[in-house]
Amino acid sequence: MEKQPAVYILASGYNGTLYIGVTSNLIQRIWQHKNDLVEGFTEKYGVHSLVYYELHEQMLTAIEREKQLKKWNRQWKIKLIEKTNPKWKDLWEELV
DSSP: OTTOOEEEEEESSTTOOEEEEEESOHHHHHHHHHTTOSOSHHHHHTOOEEEEEEEOSSHHHHHHHHHHHHHSOHHHHHHHHHHHOTTOOOTHHHHO
């Protein structure tokens, strides 16, 4: 999984503040968020729980998907998360 394009959603907690991002190294990027090494939104609002991710073959398709998800309304994002993660479990443990 190390160098594979991915789109991810972080949350501050159950039904909390959401952050959508894209990366080529999901494990490294989530670790950076969890340790507040990424200045900005996730650090400021305590958005550290990985609640959803998608792996992609190409970075271009991952970027396109990230842009699409960012345009979605909140309820659509919640439905997407709860489709595979109804309890909003932190999926970080699955990755490491």
